[in-house]
Amino acid sequence: MRGIYLAGESFFEAFSVIKKGKMRKFYLLPGVINLILINLLYRLSKYVSFNIFSKLETYFNLSNYENIAFMVIKVIIIVLSFLLYFLMYKALLLIVLSPFLNYISERTERTLDNRKFEFSFRDNIRFIWRGIVISCKSFSKEMIGTLILLLLGIIPFLSLTIPFFIFLLQAYYIGFSFMDYTLERHNYSSEESLIFLKKNWVFSAFSGALFTVVFLIPLVGVFIAPLVSCVAVTLGTLKIINNEKYN
Template sequence: MLKEIIIAIQSYYRAHHFIREHRLWRWIIIPGVLYMLLFITGLYFFVGSSNDAVNYLSNLIGIDRWLQEQKNPFLNFLFVMGNIMVRLLLVFFYFSFFKYFFLIVGSPVFAYLSEKTESILEGRDFPFSFRQLLKDILRGIRLSLRNMLWQTVYTVSILILSFIPVVGWVSPMLSLFTECYYYGFSMVDYSCERRKLSPAESIRFITDHKGLAIGNGLLFYLMHAVPVLGWILAPTYAVVAATLSVRQIENK
């Protein structure tokens, strides 16, 4: 799996040169700007509402008042760490639902960009079919809803784990890898669909090569550390990188 994660990460570097060489910028910038605007808007409302939710829950339970009565530095430290873990998990939870919303809205562009990448690699055009495009969109929506359901189950389990002192400190890392896997899953599935794999066959393929999904999703999230530019490039670079990484695995 580690080897596949490295392949997926290296594919972002290859994707950058591929996009430059074949002048795919219009398919990168336009959906990227839309993603950035939606991301900033959603993040603005999320930060305020999540802080209010955490503070309300803390006051409702009476944790702050109880800690003041105990006057125990170690307990204060544990609850401060727990508070941080919960807030980090809420950030990942926001990313999760925002991600699926954008995957559904942007599925026509992502499907086309993945197809365009492969057509350049193979030196041939895939015939356009509105009916096939509609099937691709519906397939993407079904898989997104399926993944959202399973990821919600995992996220709730991890959120419960985060309330356990010390043990819960690993919960953000678990949540991060879950996020990476399910985002990368969606990117890799565009290549699986073009190979006429059924949803069940696609799930099996990605499960067998989960390193590709994790590595792709990991770089996608790391690109968000670069404000504006990273937010614009992250989603579409992920599509091209996933297409290149699947092809590399097939060639091997």
């Protein structure tokens, strides 16, 4: 429960920190990048799913099936394609926004305690590269976990819970991506970050869930979610680090 409370508290606190740190102008950039990525992947998803369905229709003569079965197969292909590209989209988004979100995380900490970080160009490149690597690893684990959960969905009494567990799995890795900007700045190695994540998985999952819920708000969400979530997760991660330091 502590992790859930901390994530919620940090999320609401983020708005005042954004105002105090004069970061409201940064709502625009991630929103524009979001819209471009969504548009590109939507078009790609439609194109690929249409081609897959056409090939399956030709190979298996799907048009000979009853209308209901034909529609069910078509819907399944579209849903699976959408799920795949949504996972790809999130991974691409976090990679593209990595330099921006790293800066926002740093600026958040600077707003809180006026602490200035002197990073060289090499350090900044290393931060960006680590963000890309973590996003790629998270995407791979998400895909494997999602496929396993989809296979488990065949079991009747588990099928209704599978969407919830897929949502939770994705939220967990989204939260971790945001957390790692702060952990890297505080000299946590990749292995230490993973240990930190396992200890605070509830905070990570609930933070990622809040990001997803806000992100799905029509039009407004794509502009608000990245900035607010990055600031909120930075606030929560700093509280956890300070709590561990003095206990």
